Amino acid sequence: MSIRDLPEASRSLSGKVAIVGLGETDYGDDYRASRAKAEGWERPTPEHLAVTAFERALADSGLRRSDIDGLGVSFLYGGPQPAEAAALLGLTPRYLTQVFGIMAGPLPQACAAIAEGKCDSMAVVYAVATRSIGRKFGGANFDDDSGAPPSYYYYHPWGWSSQAAHWAMTWRFYQQQYGRNDADLGAIAIETRKHAMAHPQAVMQTPITIEDYLGARFVVKPLRLYDLCVVNDGAICFIVTRADRARDLAHTPVALAGWGESIVKADKLDALVRGQLRPHYQEAGRQALTMAGLSLADIQHFETGDMSTVNPINALEGYGFAEPGTAIDLCRAGELSLGGRLPMNMAGGMLSGAYMHGWSHVAELVRQLRHEAGPRQVPDLEVSMFNLAQTDQVHPLIFKRGV
Amino acid sequence: MSEPRPDRTLGPRHDMFWQYCGQGELRVPKCTACGKLVWPVLKACDRCGDENFEWARMSGRGKLVSWCSFVQDYYKATLPVPYDTILVELEEGLLFISIPDGFTEADMSPGMQLELRLRDCHDSAGAFRLPVFVRA
Numbered sequence: 054m055s056i057r058d059l060p061e062a063s064r065s066l067s068g069k070v071a072i073v074g075l076g077e078t079d080y081g082d083d084y085r086a087s088r089a090k091a092e093g094w095e096r097p098t099p100e101h102l103a104v105t106a107f108e109r110a111l112a113d114s115g116l117r118r119s120d121i122d123g124l125g126v127s128f129l130y131g132g133p134q135p136a137e138a139a140a141l142l143g144l145t146p147r148y149l150t151q152v153f154g155i156m157a158g159p160l161p162q163a164c165a166a167i168a169e170g171k172c173d174s175m176a177v178v179y180a181v182a183t184r185s186i187g188r189k190f191g192g193a194n195f196d197d198d199s200g201a202p203p204s205y206y207y208y209h210p211w212g213w214s215s216q217a218a219h220w221a222m223t224w225r226f227y228q229q230q231y232g233r234n235d236a237d238l239g240a241i242a243i244e245t246r247k248h249a250m251a252h253p254q255a256v257m258q259t260p261i262t263i264e265d266y267l268g269a270r271f272v273v274k275p276l277r278l279y280d281l282c283v284v285n286d287g288a289i290c291f292i293v294t295r296a297d298r299a300r301d302l303a304h305t306p307v308a309l310a311g312w313g314e315s316i317v318k319a320d321k322l323d324a325l326v327r328g329q330l331r332p333h334y335q336e337a338g339r340q341a342l343t344m345a346g347l348s349l350a351d352i353q354h355f356e357t358g359d360m361s362t363v364n365p366i367n368a369l370e371g372y373g374f375a376e377p378g379t380a381i382d383l384c385r386a387g388e389l390s391l392g393g394r395l396p397m398n399m400a401g402g403m404l405s406g407a408y409m410h411g412w413s414h415v416a417e418l419v420r421q422l423r424h425e426a427g428p429r430q431v432p433d434l435e436v437s438m439f440n441l442a443q444t445d446q447v448h449p450l451i452f453k454r455g456v
Numbered sequence: 457m458s459e460p461r462p463d464r465t466l467g468p469r470h471d472m473f474w475q476y477c478g479q480g481e482l483r484v485p486k487c488t489a490c491g492k493l494v495w496p497v498l499k500a501c502d503r504c505g506d507e508n509f510e511w512a513r514m515s516g517r518g519k520l521v522s523w524c525s526f527v528q529d530y531y532k533a534t535l536p537v538p539y540d541t542i543l544v545e546l547e548e549g550l551l552f553i554s555i556p557d558g559f560t561e562a563d564m565s566p567g568m569q570l571e572l573r574l575r576d577c578h579d580s581a582g583a584f585r586l587p588v589f590v591r592a
Contacts, residue, residue: 189530191528191530203496203498204496204553206465207465207496207497208496208553209461209462209463209464209465209531210461210462210463210464210577210579210584210586211461211541211553211554211555211586212461212462212526212530212531212534212535212539212541212555213526213541213553214462214530214531215528215530217528218524218526218541221524222522222523222524222543223522225522225523225524226521226522226543226566229522229565229566230566270527271525271527271528271538272527272528273524273525273526273527273528274524274525274526274527274538274561275524276524318502318503319492319502319503320502320550320551322543322551322553323551326521326522326543326551327521327551
């Protein structure tokens with residue numbers, strides 16, 4: 054089994070585990086420090102970031118270090134091997150593994166491991182020094198042995214590369230099909246920035262207006278600076294435990310109720326640009342909702358991967374929260390903010406919050422479901438959904454408050 | 457005059473694609489088991505998994521599906537920015553990434569009829585001809 058493989062979504066695994074501990078590094082403070090480079094500032098390492106996130110998660114859970122008998126690690130852009138990481142964190146786990154880097158597989162994988170009796174309480178740790186290592190997201194040196202779709206490197210001779218180009222092509226097609234203008238896309242960027250400003254550790258804290266948005270430089274036209282996510286360093290740790298052990302701990306447990314996966318097998322650019330991945334959202338969403346025993350109408354809060362402003366539009370329409378061509382209307386009507394029908398990316402997503410490959414979206418979702426999100430708390434929240442969709446795959450997760 | 461471009465992906469199957477381009481033909485792998493056209497060049501058919509292909513010649517006619525322009529310089533010094541890229545639906549149904557020849561994004565509209573040209577280029581591996589599109 055590869056670390057990319059997900060356990061099958063099954064009713065019997067729904068609610069079997071819960072997140073009982075959460076630790077994050079201080080994305081905003083760290084980002085500002087890395088920009089300021091004050092005397093004595095040192096480049097963060099994945100190791101250092103991981104330790105910080107783990108210690109915070111452990112303290113948050115109220116568990117003892119010796120209670121953690123499983124460890125899954127993801128150092129997406131380089132870091133220690135699992136055994137070294139265990140030593141670094143002061144753990145001697147009976148189950149030790151690498152987990153899928155992006156937030157799609159790690160929690161289902163932890164759930165399956167716990168259900169199989171490999172461990173009872175697992176720390177799942179992710180750390181990246183994306184900004185500090187100068188990671189680029191396109192160009193001739195983009196690695197082609199990483200399992201990335203061939204679209205990431207095959208079109209170099211035509212000068213076509215980068216994540217952003219995928220979303221730019223997707224948006225241009227959508228824009229023509231539904232008669233949308235540039236300012237429409239700006240609505241997503243502006244709303245997400247407002248959400249970030251309600252979270253002290255979001256990287257971006259200054260408001261943006263439509264004039265700021267339209268006046269910003271193009272990266273890959275029609276996408277501008279504010280259409281694309283931030284790049285920052287950080288780490289996150291979740292402590293996941295058996296549902297029956299989760300009840301008496303420090304915080305309200307957040308149960309993993311469902312997941313799904315749909316991967317584009319053929320004609321990937323066509324599925325993305327013309328298909329907007331809609332059949333894949335439908336299929337993955339159906340799996341996750343069926344596993345959780347819920348319907349789409351039960352979802353009260355949505356944290357979704359926003360590498361660009363285009364992704365939330367695809368996701369909202371793909372899952373069926375909005376009819377094709379109308380997701381921006383939901384945003385403009387305030388339905389994606391507090392008081393609306395489906396508050397979305399409440400900590401600022403990746404566009405303005407932090408680029409943590411979906412992990413920080415789940416961190417916000419945990420705070421929300423614990424009812425600990427302060428001024429940005431979605432009232433009476435019981436069920437939240439997370440989504441991460443890359444160019445060629447869709448991964449939803451569904452969580453419930455309590456076990 | 458030959459134009460510098462970023463490096464192609466090369467290797468046994470990829471070389472055939474560029475060899476046909478060199479002869480003035482756009483040919484793509486067609487699965488001999490199920491008949492699907494496969495692009496970009498892959499090890500196995502993305503529908504049936506078979507690894508045997510023949511090279512099917514495309515008519516060179518197509519229409520514009522989408523487009524975007526690179527303003528950020530991802531290919532340091534190789535390509536002057538900004539430049540336009542296009543996504544073309546070939547008459548045979550495949551989507552093909554390319555660049556416009558003789559027109560710019562200001563001229564573009566969905567469904568615009570396009571026609572293949574082969575442009576003399578070179579990369580670090582040598583000279584080759586790049587499939588580009590003109591207005592039909």
